[in-house]
Amino acid sequence: MSKPIFTSPTIIRRDINNDIVSPSSPTNKQMSLLTSAMNSPDNAATLSFPKEKIKVLLLENIHSVAIQNFKDQGFNVESLSSALSEDQLIEKIKDVHVLGLRSKTKVTAKVLAEAKRLMAIGCFCIGTDQVDLPFAESRGVPVFNSPFCNSRSVEKKSAELMIAEIIVLSRKIGDRSREMHNKVWRKESKNCHEIRGKVLGIIGYGHIGSQLSVLAEAMGMNVVYYDTARKLPLGNSKACPDMKSLLEMSNYVTLHVPDTEQTRNMIGKDELAMMRSDAYLLNASRGKVVDIAALADALKGGRLAGAAVDVYPSEPEANCNDWENVLQGCPNTILTPHIGGSTEEAQEAIGSEVSELITCFINTGGSEGSVNFPEISIPVSEETHRILNIHHNKPGVLRDINLILSEFNVSSQILSTRKQIGYIIADVDKEASKEIKRKISALPHSIKTRVLY
Ligand SMILES: NC(=O)C1=CN([C@@H]2O[C@H](COP(=O)(O)OP(=O)(O)OC[C@H]3O[C@@H](n4cnc5c(N)ncnc54)[C@H](O)[C@@H]3O)[C@@H](O)[C@H]2O)C=CC1
Numbered sequence: 001m002s003k004p005i006f007t008s009p010t011i012i013r014r015d016i017n018n019d020i021v022s023p024s025s026p027t028n029k030q031m032s033l034l035t036s037a038m039n040s041p042d043n044a045a046t047l048s049f050p051k052e053k054i055k056v057l058l059l060e061n062i063h064s065v066a067i068q069n070f071k072d073q074g075f076n077v078e079s080l081s082s083a084l085s086e087d088q089l090i091e092k093i094k095d096v097h098v099l100g101l102r103s104k105t106k107v108t109a110k111v112l113a114e115a116k117r118l119m120a121i122g123c124f125c126i127g128t129d130q131v132d133l134p135f136a137e138s139r140g141v142p143v144f145n146s147p148f149c150n151s152r153s154v155e156k157k158s159a160e161l162m163i164a165e166i167i168v169l170s171r172k173i174g175d176r177s178r179e180m181h182n183k184v185w186r187k188e189s190k191n192c193h194e195i196r197g198k199v200l201g202i203i204g205y206g207h208i209g210s211q212l213s214v215l216a217e218a219m220g221m222n223v224v225y226y227d228t229a230r231k232l233p234l235g236n237s238k239a240c241p242d243m244k245s246l247l248e249m250s251n252y253v254t255l256h257v258p259d260t261e262q263t264r265n266m267i268g269k270d271e272l273a274m275m276r277s278d279a280y281l282l283n284a285s286r287g288k289v290v291d292i293a294a295l296a297d298a299l300k301g302g303r304l305a306g307a308a309v310d311v312y313p314s315e316p317e318a319n320c321n322d323w324e325n326v327l328q329g330c331p332n333t334i335l336t337p338h339i340g341g342s343t344e345e346a347q348e349a350i351g352s353e354v355s356e357l358i359t360c361f362i363n364t365g366g367s368e369g370s371v372n373f374p375e376i377s378i379p380v381s382e383e384t385h386r387i388l389n390i391h392h393n394k395p396g397v398l399r400d401i402n403l404i405l406s407e408f409n410v411s412s413q414i415l416s417t418r419k420q421i422g423y424i425i426a427d428v429d430k431e432a433s434k435e436i437k438r439k440i441s442a443l444p445h446s447i448k449t450r451v452l453y
């Protein structure tokens with residue numbers, strides 16, 4: 001899981017070249033630590049940032065380790081405990097360079113269109129469905145996440161949570177506990193079962209699903225899974241040819257798929273009807289994957305033995321005391337407020353990983369770990385300046401860039417493309433960087449160009 005991460009701005013090591021520095025603070029030595037020259041429509045003139053002018057907006061209570069990492073870089077950090085609505089975000093995003101969020105803030109095309117200075121987005125979680133990734137890509141904004149750190153609590157944290165819920169459902173602990181709090185002593189074993197020897201059906205056998213598979217087998221369960229991609233079966237687990245066969249044979253069905261057009265409402269009335277009437281459904285993936293009205297009907301009608309739900313089609317932006325949901329009051333139903341990734345261990349690891357990926361991108365241009373951007377990095381050199389160029393991926397653009405570069409001494413160069421954009425890093429002679437930057441910025445297909453030195 002660990003990737004080499006640059007936490008310090010090693011490429012930038014001397015006083016800023018006055019030709020490139022913003023006239024507003026030419027003597028600030030700090031400015032030598034980071035110079036960013038972006039040619040987006042709003043800041044076509046060369047811009048150089050003192051580090052404290054890099055504005056980082058963190059939403060949804062991101063772990064303090066991330067705040068500290070950004071502050072250690074000298075960035076200006078604002079951290080809020082809740083999500084922001086689209087309108088609130090549009091208002092705030094205008095002068096933000098780095099946006100950090102978790103699962104609730106929606107970064108729509110409308111928001112991104114206003115984000116003229118945005119250099120990077122950090123999803124301090126696994127899922128990235130809350131960000132319009134193609135639009136961010138088209139604007140040259142890389143999105144980073146933490147695909148692994150969250151996993152054991154969801155995989156690891158979450159996988160641990162799922163194991164806990166499987167046992168709690170099987171022994172009806174939720175209902176018994178609620179009764180005890182209401183003075184009811186009801187000791188019974190009817191419809192309570194061991195999990196050993198039971199079939200766990202995992203839909204989505206990725207990081208979380210496969211971690212869960214290992215834990216479940218260790219507890220004596222038989223694991224089957226269904227995934228649209230070919231997956232290596234871990235331990236004795238077995239792939240199902242289709243979702244129907246998994247639904248029919250499983251005592252527990254657990255969902256670990258991303259939110260996509262294909263997975264929305266993938267469990268509805270028909271799929272619930274395929275499940276055994278003594279089976280349980282668990283969903284800690286995304287709320288829209290399950291039709292919760294149909295699930296509530298099945299639970300109330302006794303057509304399912306219970307459910308554990310962590311995610312909902314609509315979730316509040318912050319903690320509240322007036323949350324309402326159709327699943328409230330359903331028998332043997334555990335409802336949790338999207339806590340699959342909420343352990344201190346996971347939040348700290350995520351905070352650290354994502355802030356380091358973003359810092360690396362800002363300080364060196366290295367884009368490894370991005371989910372919507374060409375992933376490249378090359379070692380930094382003391383001897384050169386670094387040109388970073390993001391451009392529309394059109395025929396001829398590389399020829400035009402290389403024509404410019406061919407006039408100068410280039411010590412290293414790397415290019416990678418995705419559907420819409422190309423990203424090039426070139427290390428060039430120090431004296432030439434300003435001119436190269438100016439020429440490449442002027443190319444019709446350039447989206448953003450930065451110089452690091
Ligand atoms: N409740 C919570 O707090 C958390 C929820 N999550 C959610 O869990 C999801 C899964 O996380 P990971 O396992 O890390 O993701 P992953 O990307 O490693 O695995 C997802 C798997 O689902 C499969 N898949 C995609 N579409 C499918 C379909 N239509 N049918 C069957 N399989 C399909 C993929 O091939 C992949 O193997 C995340 O996308 C996120 O939405 C993640 C962390 C915490």
Ligand SMILES: O=C(O)CCC(=O)C(=O)O
Nearest residue numbers: 102103125126127150341
């Ligand atoms: O903890 C969170 O806010 C989000 C967890 C989650 O859903 C994810 O990692 O995708």
